[in-house]
Each structure stands twice: as C-alpha cells, then as structure tokens.
Amino acid sequence: xxxxxxxxxxxxxxxxxxxxxxxxxxxxxxxxxxxxxxxxxxxxxxxxxxxxxxxxxxxxxxxxxxxxxxxxxxxxxxxxxxxxxxxxxxxxxxxxxxxxxxxxxxxxxxxxxxxxxxxxxxxxxxxxxxxxxxxxxxxxxxxxxxxxxxxxxxxxxxxxxxxxxxxxxxxxxxxxxxxxxxxxxxxxxxxxxxxxxxxxxxxxxxxxxxxxxxxxxxxxxxxxxxxxxxxxxxxxxxxxxxxxxxxxxxxxxxxxxxxxxxxxxxxxxxxxxxxxxxxxxxxxxxxxxxxxxxxxxxxxxxxx
Amino acid sequence: xxxxxxxxxxxxxxxxxxxxxxxxxxxxxxxxxxxxxxxxxxxxxxxxxxxxxxxxxxxxxxxxxxxxxxxxxxxxxxxxxxxxxxxxxxxxxxxxxxxxxxxxxxxxxxxxxxxxxxxxxxxxxxxxxxxxxxxxxxxxxxxxxxxxxxxxxxxxxxxxxxxxxxxxxxxxxxxxxxxxxxxxxxxxxxxxxxxxxxxxxxxxxxxxxxxxxxxxxxxxxxxxxxxxxxxxxxxxxxxxxxxxxxxxxxxxxxxxxxxxxxxxxxxxxxxxxxxxxxxxxxxxxxxxxxxxxxxxxxxxxxxxxxxxxxx
Numbered sequence: 207x208x209x210x211x212x213x214x215x216x217x218x219x220x221x222x223x224x225x226x227x228x229x230x231x232x233x234x235x236x237x238x239x240x241x242x243x244x245x246x247x248x249x250x251x252x253x254x255x256x257x258x259x260x261x262x263x264x265x266x267x268x269x270x271x272x273x274x275x276x277x278x279x280x281x282x283x284x285x286x287x288x289x290x291x292x293x294x295x296x297x298x299x300x301x302x303x304x305x306x307x308x309x310x311x312x313x314x315x316x317x318x319x320x321x322x323x324x325x326x327x328x329x330x331x332x333x334x335x336x337x338x339x340x341x342x343x344x345x346x347x348x349x350x351x352x353x354x355x356x357x358x359x360x361x362x363x364x365x366x367x368x369x370x371x372x373x374x375x376x377x378x379x380x381x382x383x384x385x386x387x388x389x390x391x392x393x394x395x396x397x398x399x400x401x402x403x404x405x406x407x408x409x410x411x412x413x414x415x416x417x418x419x420x421x422x423x424x425x426x427x428x429x430x431x432x433x434x435x436x437x438x439x440x441x442x443x444x445x446x447x448x449x450x451x452x453x454x455x456x457x458x459x460x461x462x463x464x465x466x467x468x469x470x471x472x473x474x475x476x477x478x479x480x481x482x483x484x485x486x487x488x489x490x491x492x493x494x495x496x497x498x499x500x501x502x503x504x505x506x507x508x509x510x
Numbered sequence: 511x512x513x514x515x516x517x518x519x520x521x522x523x524x525x526x527x528x529x530x531x532x533x534x535x536x537x538x539x540x541x542x543x544x545x546x547x548x549x550x551x552x553x554x555x556x557x558x559x560x561x562x563x564x565x566x567x568x569x570x571x572x573x574x575x576x577x578x579x580x581x582x583x584x585x586x587x588x589x590x591x592x593x594x595x596x597x598x599x600x601x602x603x604x605x606x607x608x609x610x611x612x613x614x615x616x617x618x619x620x621x622x623x624x625x626x627x628x629x630x631x632x633x634x635x636x637x638x639x640x641x642x643x644x645x646x647x648x649x650x651x652x653x654x655x656x657x658x659x660x661x662x663x664x665x666x667x668x669x670x671x672x673x674x675x676x677x678x679x680x681x682x683x684x685x686x687x688x689x690x691x692x693x694x695x696x697x698x699x700x701x702x703x704x705x706x707x708x709x710x711x712x713x714x715x716x717x718x719x720x721x722x723x724x725x726x727x728x729x730x731x732x733x734x735x736x737x738x739x740x741x742x743x744x745x746x747x748x749x750x751x752x753x754x755x756x757x758x759x760x761x762x763x764x765x766x767x768x769x770x771x772x773x774x775x776x777x778x779x780x781x782x783x784x785x786x787x788x789x790x791x792x793x794x795x796x797x798x799x800x801x802x803x804x805x806x807x808x809x810x811x812x813x814x815x816x817x818x819x820x821x
Contacts, residue, residue, distance in 0.1 A: 217647070220647055221650040221654060222654075224647065224648075224650075224651045225654050225655060228655065229655070232659070232660075232663050233659060235663055235666070235667055236662055236663050236666040236667070237666055342796070345795050346788055346791040346795055347788050348747065348750075348766075348788070350746075350747060350766065351766055351780070351784035351787065351788070354766065354770060354780050355780075355781065357773070358773055358774070358777050362774055449656070452747075452751065453747050453751065467656060467658060467659075468751060471656075471658055471662050472753075483654070487654050
C-alpha cells in the first residue's frame with residue numbers, strides 16, 4: 207500500500223512540475239499585464255514601476271527561479287488584480303467550487319444509482335426510458351445553452367430563482383440543476399449496464415431462490431458488485447467539476463475557481479492562474495487516491 | 511423463364527445473399543430514430559458545404575428594419591423565418607452559413623487528435639518502458655493543462671482563426687485516443703499473431719502499422735464518432751466564452767453568446783443556434799449508437815432480426 211502511494215505520488219509530482227513549467231512560460235507568452243492595469247496615458251516610468259513591483263522586468267528565467275524559490279516555502283506570490291496573496295484568492299474560490307461539486311455529485315450519485323438500478327431491473331420500462339432520455343440529453347445539450355434557457359424561463363419569466371450570486375439556497379438551485387444533467391445521464395448508463403450484468407449472475411439467482419425480496423436483492427446484493435465501474439466514472443466527473451465548471455460558474459456569477467480561472471487568464475493575473483492550477487491538480491490527485499482506496503474497500507480482492 | 515424453373519424444382523427458396531449496402535440501408539430505415547438523424551446530418555453537411563457559397567451575401571447584409579425581428583413571420587422572405595439578429599441579419603441564413611465553421615472545427619479537431627493520439631498511443635504501448643513513461647506523463651500534463659489557457663495563448667500568439675481553434679481542440683483531445691490506443695496495444699502485443707510476426711523478422715514499424723493498428727483502429731473510430739459531438743460542444747463553449755472563433759467568423763456557439771444580451775427582448779437569437787447544436791449532437795449520438803451495433807459483426811444480428819420480423 208505504502209509502496210503504491212509512493213509511486214503514485216512520484217508520478218503525480220513529475221506531472222505537476224511539468225505542468226508548472228509549461229504554464230509558467232506559456233502564460234507569459236500571452237502578453238504584458240501592464241497595459242491592462244494602468245490607464246492608457248500612463249507614462250513609461252509608471253509602467254516600468256508597475257513591472258518592477260510585480261517582478262516582470264527580470265528576464266523570464268530569473269522570474270521562474272525566484273517563483274520556484276518562493277513556491278518551496280509555499281509562497282505563491284501576490285495577485286496583481288487583488289493585491290493579496292494569490293493562494294488566499296484561490297482557496298476562497300476553491301471552497302465554493304468544492305461545495306458546488308459536493309452538492310451536485312451527491313445528488314447525481316443518489317439519483318443515478320436509484321434510477322439506474324430500477325432501469326436495469328425492468329429493461330424497457332418507465333425508468334429505462336427516463337434513463338435513455340437523460341443520457342441522450344446530457345450527452346447532446348450544451349450546458350451554457352440550457353443555463354441561458356433556464357434563466358429566461360425560471361428567472362425572467364416566472365421569477366422563481368435569482369439569476370446569479372450565492373446568497374441563499376435558492377441561488378444554488380439553477381447552477382446545481384444544470385450541472386446535474388450531464389454526469390447524471392452518464393452515470394445512469396453505467397449503473398444500468400453494470401446492474402444488468404450483476405442481476406444476471408448466479409448469486410442473484412440464489413438470493414431469489416431463497417425468497418429474498420426484490421428491493422434487498424437490487425440494493426444490497428447486486429449493487430455492491432455493480433458499484434466498482436461506477437466509481438471510476440464518478441471520479442472522472444467529479445474531477446471535471448473540481449476543475450471548475452467555467453461556463454456555468456460565469457453564467458450564474460458563481461464565485462468558484464472556474465470563474466476565477468477565466469477571469470485571471472483574461473486579466474493576465476499569472477500568480478492566481480498558477481495557484482489555481484496547482485490547487486485543483488492537488489485536489490484531483492487526492493480524489494483519485496481516495497477512489498483507489500475505496501476500490502479496495504469495496505472489492506477486497508484488490509490489493510495495492 | 512427463371513421463374514418457371516424455380517417453381518418446378520422442389521427446393522425451398524434460398525434467399526439471395528443481400529447486397530451489403532442495401533442491407534445496411536434497410537437496417538437504417540428500420541431504426542426510425544437513426545434514419546431521421548442520418549437525414550438531418552446529411553442536411554447539416556450540405557449546409558456546411560454549400561451554405562456559405564450560396565448565402566454569404568444574404569447572411570451578412572444588414573437590415574436595420576429587421577433588427578431583432580420576431581420569428582415565424584412567414585410574410586417575410588424565407589431567411590427571416592426565424593427572425594433577424596441585433597443588426598437585422600436573417601437568423602436562418604446565418605445559422606446555415608455558421609454550419610460550415612462549426613462542422614469544420616469539430617471534424618478537423620477529431621481528425622488530428624485521432625491521428626496523433628493513435629500514433630503516440632501505439633508507440634507508448636509497443637516500445638520501451640522509458641518512452642512509454644515519457645508519453646504517458648505528457649498525456650497527464652495535457653489532461654491537467656487548462657484548455658481555456660491554451661485557447662487564450664493560441665488566440666494571443668497566433669491570431670484567431672478556424673484552423674488555430676482546431677489545433678487547440680485537437681491538443682486537448684489527444685489523451686483520449688492516446689490512452690485507449692496504448693491500453694489496447696498492450697493487450698494485442700501479447701497475442702500469437704504479433705509474436706509470429708516478430709519471429710518472422712518483421713520490423714517494429716511493420717508490426718505496429720500492419721498488425722496492431724488494424725485491430726486497434728475500430729475501437730478508436732467508435733470513440734471518434736462520439737467525440738465529434740463532444741468537440742462540437744467544447745468549441746461552442748469556447749466561442750461562447752469569447753476565446754474561440756471571433757466575429758465576423760461565426761459558429762453556432764458564438765451566435766448563442768452574441769444573443770445573450772438580448773435574452774429578455776429577443777430570446778430567439780440564442781435559442782435557435784442552440785437548438786441547431788442540440789439537434790446535431792443528438793443526431794450524432796443516435797447514429798453512433800446505431801453504428802456501434804450495426805458495424806459490430808457480433809451484435810449485427812440484433813438489427814437483422816428486427817428486419818425479419820418486420821418483413
């Protein structure tokens with residue numbers, strides 16, 4: 207187990223260092239932030255001073271090594287846009303995204319497992335049709351379009367939910383429902399497929415022969431074995447959400463890490479971009495690890 | 511004469527071996543959803559090929575009296591049937607013209623990522639451990655690299671153009687094919703026919719391209735058809751955020767984004783292009799579902815059975 211953890215950590219660290227290198231130099235290619243932050247008629251001295259303050263005057267390679275030297279002490283530098291530590295800005299956004307991911311994925315998992323199991327139990331029935339419909343919509347509809355249409359219908363025409371922000375529970379309804387659709391359709395299909403296999407196996411027949419009722423057979427006997435492939439997909443989908451649902455967060459004005467990322471990229475706030483990438487990469491690494499551990503709990507045959 | 515001869519003999523009718531194209535078409539006709547989808551996709555492809563040639567002028571002509579014109583006004587000329595946009599350009603004509611960029615970007619991105627990803631995946635699966643490690647770490651980095659940043663970098667460095675957007679999307683999709691190709695290659699390389707080829711002295715290149723690739727390729731093509739819809743959505747999301755295609759070029763995603771300020775007054779500006787995206791991706795998904803069954807010899811009987819029942 208420890209050996210496995212070590213190997214995983216080394217592989218991830220290599221990728222992370224490569225990512226940091228690449229992002230650092232490539233993002234510097236997108237131009238000098240000076241023009242974006244100073245007024246158009248700023249003097250050359252003012253521009254130089256701005257660059258001096260943010261360390262943009264040094265040669266790139268010097269900038270890189272001083273950045274890395276700070277990074278080793280967990281100093282991610284200051285945000286140009288907010289003039290506060292970049293890591294604080296990122297962690298604030300990440301906390302929102304983490305909550306959004308958690309709420310959405312919990313709902314997705316609960317509903318997908320229930321609907322998927324019922325669809326598998328009665329192939330061609332009502333639940334099966336619901337499953338097919340949602341997975342097609344989830345795979346086909348652009349989420350930003352659904353978000354816009356939802357705003358027009360539910361906020362503008364009916365006035366039920368606010369259009370943006372995070373103040374109350376009502377603010378969460380629309381972003382969560384729009385984000386819900388795609389992973390729901392996908393996981394539903396996976397659950398359905400895995401459950402059909404599980405329900406056809408010999409031990410389910412045995413359970414049925416012993417006179418066990420349908421509900422325990424589905425949710426106790428079959429489900430536990432069907433969950434393994436499902437967990438992988440849940441992990442992938444959660445990772446996608448953790449990376450920041452950029453489009454949905456910007457449409458609904460949700461202050462998560464996705465919105466932060468696109469704003470910082472457009473504003474050339476390099477330190478925040480770097481910090482955001484590193485934080486989400488770490489989070490995804492931890493989550494993948496948890497999933498691997500969950501695997502060995504669910505299936506004792508899997509050992510690392 | 512042949513008919514009479516047939517009646518004379520007592521032999522039961524032996525059905526003629528159906529011609530494969532006709533049979534496939536028959537199977538398609540029997541699955542109504544797939545059939546409608548194929549017809550719709552054909553229309554989209556025709557729009558993409560000939561739309562800009564025929565309608566470029568109509569679609570860019572501004573008409574201030576037609577500003578945000580409401581849809582379904584059938585007294586107007588047909589390009590205005592879905593209404594006009596903020597500059598009074600006919601929406602229907604613009605959707606038809608935008609089909610070209612939308613389809614071209616998706617097709618180009620899928621094509622390049624399929625070729626590059628497959629090549630790298632084959633190499634990673636068949637060569638030494640070092641190379642395999644290098645390629646896999648590269649794939650990890652690409653996966654973790656935010657595609658938004660990549661889009662902004664390309665937009666800033668290389669200017670906005672359809673081809674540059676193709677590059678961005680292709681790069682982000684490479685890992686999908688790379689991983690699949692590698693996983694399949696790892697399995698296939700252990701099979702007997704590969705060992706036989708090795709023993710007979712075939713070169714590595716020959717083994718990879720003549721022996722392994724044909725086995726791996728069908729899976730990858732299946733993924734590519736599904737990926738086409740995904741890439742279309744990704745392109746429209748980038749264009750929607752303003753870092754994809756830039757005006758005056760148009761795609762459906764950009765049209766949705768351009769209509770956003772007028773949501774409360776002219777909802778059609780965003781609705782129709784979005785509907786075009788949905789219908790196209792939906793058709794793609796339905797067709798690829800059907801194709802997976804129809805082109806897989808192990809599953810094909812399911813569709814053929816239906817034909818017999820109906821006939």
